[in-house]
Amino acid sequence: MDEEYDAIVLGTGLKECIISGMLSVSGKKVLHVDRNKYYGGESASICPLEELFSKFGVPPPDESYGRGRDWNVDLIPKFLMANGSLVKLLIHTGVTRYLEFKSVEGSYVYKAGKISKVPVDQKEALASDLMGMFEKRRFRNFLIYVQDFNQQDPKSWKDFDPNTQNMQALYDKFGLDRNTQDFTGHALALHRDDDYLNRSAIETIDRIKLYSDSLARYGKSPYLYPMYGLGELPQGFARLSAIYGGTYMLDKPIDEIVLGEGGRVVGVRSGDEMAKCKQVYCDPTYVPDKVRKTAKVVRCVCLLDHPVANTKDALSTQIIIPQKQVGRSSDIYVSLVSYTHQVAAKGWFIAMVSTTVETDNPEAEIKPGLDLLGTIRQKFVSVSDYFEPNEDGVQSQIFVSQSYDATTHFETTCLDVLDIFKRGTGEEFDFSKIKHELGDEEQ
Amino acid sequence: MATVRIPELKVILCGEYGVGKSSIFRRFTNNTFVKATDRKSTLGLDHFYRTFYVYDREVKLQLWDTGGMERVASITSSYYKFAEAAILVFALDNPASFHVLSQHLLDIVTYAENARIFLCGNKSDLVGNVPQITDSEIESFCEQCHNLVSGIYKTSCKTGDGLEEMFADIAQQLANSNRSRLELQSMEQHGFKITPYEDEPDEDGCLC
Structure with a gap:
């Protein structure tokens, strides 16, 4: 660790992995560290299922759930817009070669107590x-x-x-x-x-x-979902970064972000090791004093052994409950994926209900979404804070990403990433810097 | 005119840092060897495919290197996904790299359940008169892992010994086992790749 880098990236969530990949590809010497011993941070897909149960303090799953390692459960539900920014980033960076996708089968909207195809x-x-x-x-x-x-x-x-x-x-x-x-x-x-x-x-x-x-x-819907879950996305960009020379360290606690003259970052300390750098890029959890809480998001993972009613037994779907329909000021989102995406054991479905919190009883707020799902075998509710950085990072050279919001797709995620890259490097990301040399599919 | 698409079979390199995975990769891509580990020579190089002929049929082996992620961190689980085969590499002059193979084997069977596994003892040029890892040790390792290993090879990236034979043998074994498997695989188990907008999206099945 005791070396000097152009940039140190803290956290291996999707945003940090995309940034790390973009920096490495641009010729920067990058050290990418995570305090966890797995890739993906909040954007990881939890595997095996036992780990999800223990994470939420629930007794382990019985055999009806099949093999635990056939499950990959996302904690932040999102789909990719097939023509959206993330897909463009995947194509331009070549990360698309690590992934396979399926189209989400249908998109539904809630009106007066029932759902209709959009x-x-x-x-x-x-x-x-x-x-x-x-x-x-x-x-x-x-x-x-x-x-x-x-x-x-x-x-x-x-x-x-x-x-x-x-x-x-x-x-x-x-x-x-x-x-x-x-x-x-x-x-x-x-x-x-x-x-x-x-x-x-x-x-x-x-x-x-x-x-x-x-x-x-x-076809079918505008959304795509990757096989094996969203956790494959940060891993793909991490590989891109590594292929272009980025160094990876996991399970490494960060004790201090060391500042020098004028409050500019000079390095990162872990125990008595210190890595020097000119810049730090990180998620809000690494710099609690540099971010402010602006909202809360409630998310509920539901395990189902049946499809959702009135969706033609779709194996994947999105249902949007517009705020006004249920007397709220922000929408409730329901997303459903299943065994066909290799994220659940055969016959199982994973639904996620989420929204921006408006009251002090978040679980009650998502009830209209839960009610659409029928019998829920197991549910896991979490409420997470939404953080935004206090400053743009130009002074300190510490660039902080925003937490993942309640939107159902990655458009705001990509906007944040491209904006951070621009603030950090002073230029827009140049896609032409990625050279596909030997070994590329297009040869 | 109908054409038959030749599947590219993903083959991954696994094993400790420094056993010569990137050297094997470099031999596979352009048949060269560099002495010191020189990251720059493979920078930006992700994977590479070569076509082999098995009984007049084309087999495309697509070899993947780790990108050095295992140096201080662990390899991402997505590295293993969709792999048809894994080459478990150790260095013949480094017993530690051999004794840790069971851990790598576990990762392979966890994340790439259906991959065929091949064992490769590299750096055969460095073996003196008394081998550090004996053939019977290698055999008993294969027995211990319930004969999951489909082939054992000894190679030297420095001299080039044994490498072409290994790649050709792996291609042959995969071709034999894959014909039936590819036919069995239904589209349901597979997603699709996203491609640039200019391209026509692939249609399932018929590629006319």
Whole structure:
């Protein structure tokens, strides 16, 4: 450890692993340390199942759960948008070669106590039971508008300025009713709350386009999920970093981040070992004095031995409960994966219900989500704090990531990573720096 | 015109730091040898495939190196995923690297349950008149692990001895066992790779 590095990365969660990979690829000498003896931090998939049970202080699983090591249970549920930023990062960095994916089978939205498939094209919109006949036509016109919308071509804006006018105005232009606005904003544009209505419409138009472009990629739904669980993602980027010269250390407690002149970081100390560096990149848990708590997220892992009702027995699905439907101000998300992704023993399903905490009884807040699941064999509830860094890190050269939020996909994760990289290196990440030499598939 | 896709069989190198995994990898990729460990020579190199011919059929071996992760940390479990075979490497002049193999074997059977396992004693050029690890020790190791080992090889990356023979034999063994296995595997057990947007997404089954 007693060496000098350009950067030391603390924590092997997904964000830190992506950053570590990007830094190594850019020619930086990187030391990547985790206090745990496994990769992935909070983004790890727990294996075997016994470990999950003991982590939550529950008596070990009986034999009906099959072999413990056939389970890989995520603690933070997310899907990849098939045309989203993480997929682009995976492709550009070549990390995609370590992974296999499956399309999530369906995407559903909750309305008045029951769930319906999210209509994504004109045909589905016309068949949907979410809207009445006239509303369907208005929604169809809205979808066509968004599809034809081109930011470079004001003619396609049709007398509406998406940069200055807000989303509410665009809904009103098409005469969409409250219910349609609800599933458009929350199940297509994937907004967590209703603040977006007052922001410029362009943001929501882009999000709906991301949804439909992602859908066009592999069909069925816009979401992808990796075989063996999300924990494969940080590991893939860690390998990228190692391949490009990054050094890995696990099970290494960090006792001090050592500051020098002007409060700038000069190294990291573990026991009586000290590694020198010019920069530190880390997750909030390594610098409790440099972050503030801004919210809480409740997540509940549920083990089921059956699919979820009214999803055509889908082996994977997402259900969004828009806030207004259940009198809240942030959405409740339900995601379901299963044995088909090699994350559970044969016949088993893992559902995760999550939301941003609004009361002092978080478990009660997710009840509408739990109620959709039917009999739950075992559930594990956790409430985690959401931390944001107090400063941008330019002064101290300590760059801190934000905690993982309640969103169901990785778009905000990637934005944070790219922003940290830019703050740390003063430049945007240059994808062309990754040289695929011998051994690349495209040879 | 219909073409048959030749599957690339993932083969991983496992074993202690310094037994010569990267040297084996380098011999496999461009048949060279460097004396001192020189990370730069494999920097950015992830894996490499070569085509072997077994009874006129093509078999693609895709060899993966660890990237040096085992030096101070452990190797990620994802390294083992989707592996068809693992080469368990030890150095013939280093008994410690041999006696620790059972730990590496355990990792392989845990994370790559279906992988065929091959045992490779490297650095045969450094063995003096009295071998540090005897053939009977190697045999009893294979017996202890319930004959999970499908082949035993002695190689020298320095002289190149035994390496081509090892790769060819592994290719042959995998070709023999894989025909039936590939046919048995249903698509249900597999996901797909994501590819750049310009490419057409792969369709399941028929590749016309």
